[in-house]
Amino acid sequence: MVDKAVETLTEAEARAELARLADAIAAANTAYHTLDAPQITDADYDALKRRNAAIEARFPGLKRSDSPSDQIGGAVAEGFGKIAHRVRMLSLENAFAAEEVAEFDDRVRRFLGFSGAVSYTAEPKIDGLSLSLRYEDGRLVQAATRGDGEVGENVTENARTIADIPQRLTGAPQVLEVRGEVYMSHADFAALNQRQAALGDKSFANPRNAAAGSLRQLDARITAARPLRFFAYSWGDHSAPLAATQYEAILRLNALGFQTNSLTVLCDGPEAMLSHYRLIEAQRATLGYDIDGVVYKVNDLALQARLGFRSSTPRWAIAHKFPAELAWTELLGTDIQVGRTGALSPVARLRPVTVGGVVVQNATLHNEDYIAGRDSRGAEIRGGKDIRIGDWVQVYRAGDVIPKVADVDLSRRKIDAQPYVFPTECPECGSPAHREEGDSVRRCTGGLICPAQAVERLKHFVSRGAFDIEGLGAKQVEMFFRDATLPVRTPADIFTLSARDAANPLQKLKNREGFGEVSATKLFAAIEARRTIPLDRLLFSLGIRHVGEVAAGLLARHYTTWEAFEAAITQATPGTPEWAELISINGVGEVMAQSLVDAFQNPAERAAIDALAAQLAIQPVQVRGQVDSPVAGLTVVFTGSLEKMTRAEAKARAEAMGAKVAGSVSAKTDLLVAGPGAGSKAKDAERLGVRIIDEDAWLRLIGDA
Ligand code: IVH
Secondary structure, three states: OOOOOHHHOOHHHHHHHHHHHHHHHHHHHHHHHHOOOOOOOHHHHHHHHHHHHHHHHHOHHHOOOOOHHHOOOOOOOOOOOEEEOOOOOOOOOEEOOHHHHHHHHHHHHHHHOOOOOOOEEEEEEEOOEEEEEEEEOOEEEEEEEOOOOOEEEEOHHHHOOOOOOOOEOOOOOOEEEEEEEEEOOHHHHHHHHHHHHHOOOOOOOOHHHHHHHHHOOOOHHHHHOOOOEEEEEEEEEEOOOOOOEHHHHHHHHHHOOOOOOOOOEEEOOHHHHHHHHHHHHHHHHHOOOOEEEEEEEEOEHHHHHHHOEOOOOEOOEEEEEOOOEEEEEEEEEEEEEEOOOOEEEEEEEEEEEEEOOEEEEEEEOOOHHHHHOEOOOOOEOHHHOOOOOOOEEEEEEEOOOOOEEEEEOHHHOOOOOOOOOOOOEOOOOOOEEEEOOOOOOEEEOOHHHOHHHHHHHHHHHHOOOOOOOOOOOHHHHHHHHOOOOOOOOOHHHHOOHHHHHHOOOOOOHHHOOOOOHHHHHHHHHHHHHOOEEEHHHHHHHOOOOOOOHHHHHHHHHHHOOHHHHHHHHHHOOOOOHHHHHHHHOOOOOHHHHHHHHHHHHOHHHHHHHHHHHHHOEEEOOOOOOOOOOOOOOOEEEEEOOOOOOOHHHHHHHHHHOOOEEEOOOOOOOOEEEEOOOOOHHHHHHHHHOOEEEOHHHHHHHOOOO
């Protein structure tokens, strides 16, 4: 273990760690999914995600609104048409240790309220990229990559060139989306790289990158020349069920003409699953293609349907990953990066080393305690070994993202190596950098006066999930930020850019290097197009700590208009009704609430927000949910014991039908579902005049009885 054990983290450390993990995972996702250029190994990535999930499990209240556990992959690359998946393409929860597999089985049985055994399929996890193939009347009509899980890239023409993908199906449901993994075999990968080298073209780091690079070619003729393969393992939209079980559905896909993995077996519980894992692991090196773990899925499809999904992963499946790869290299130096929220993050500059097929040159060092070999309370981590420049360090990667330093080889330490002295001033603005009590992260106190924070906030502001202004990316933001003629220092400045340029007859943007009449006009038009912005996007764009995309959505759906939101947050200090309402929103905790209130009360921040709002037409949000569901939009509270399903299942069902499930009764509650033994919540509901129904009435209401 290199990181401080999750069990020993203080709340403040956990919070800081979750923030760090969210950043690291986001960076890794972009590198991997959008740029096809992973910076860290899969094992490293998985370790990040796993640690994040472990911390969230221990401190559920600290779960970030932009938690990586709720997100799937990267965003759609430019250049391909977009396809909205009719059924979302999900990601899988990861397990590493055998105990986690047993826990998965326990969770499944608990959720279903089963005491007996559940059977599962076990199959290799193919290390490629997922693809969804839509067949209508037996013809392949569309192929889409996963993208962010909701919207993928249209790669239909490319998919048609893959021999394993049938163009026609006989005897399939009228509509059938077949999902699976595009991959490249080891032999084909080696031959492709040889050809690339002979032609003087760039070679690929590993078969997965080669497969991704080959599928995502704008010219399908290039894809056709690449030896891609496809394994089917799942399905999306379908007009009739394929079978009653996962195993039979796979047999059916095979009978329809798809390659399915021959190492797919049925298991009657965790022991059998683990023994199949060991069998697959033993064959890993000789399979001829990359796999990075074993996937277990609940076999009975009716149970899968009952188990349903969390925000981005199914409850009925888990990926049991193989362990991470490690390598030793020299630490050449330590840089300090200042992030959007002022966090000073030390980054190791490494002598380049290959870890799991990817060249690693940077690794995170987390924070000053991590470098010093202790936690914020002084307890030892990594056996108390500190990390010094010039040391030989062991690096590892566990997934798609940022590598980490696992260990230090003291026997190779130079005699004059000095302990690293962590700066107590921001290297960017010179403001004092403070640590809050119990927090392992040191933060620059400069706020918006710190150029690093200001520019990082602007980059966030124009990023994809935020304002996403075409032609105004991180690079242009850096440029305008430092510009003397047309400076952009705060988000509001973006919306005055065109007017300021028009008012300056001498130094027009179009006359600048890197710009022209067309690009300047286009940029101004793109900015203008974003002047009208939905409330949820605006809230995410503000870059307020702890308010990520998911939280922004929750807040926007709750308050619906900017005016209502702004008035509420301005009033909301602990103890007020506005505060109570804010924290009653499912998914909004005190930490996030405080962060919002702080931002709105800080004069400089508030001025920047007001100036921005004055430039915009902020659209109220449409409340999502199944419009035809009788409970869509209702806030429901469950209390007492339920007899037909577990509490977890009831909550999941209600949410899937568009209801909000709250933990306590307030004036905003629409419905209390009370089982036997209901106590204070029923009294609260009576007092507030909230409608109370029993479980059977609830089931009738949602059409289940
Ligand atoms: S099932 C709803 N089975 O792993 C679950 N996924 O980490 C759908 N993958 O996005 C996925 N082999 O790209 C499944 N045998 C397998 C897989 C597999 C590889 C990939 C897939 C998925 C990712 C999740």
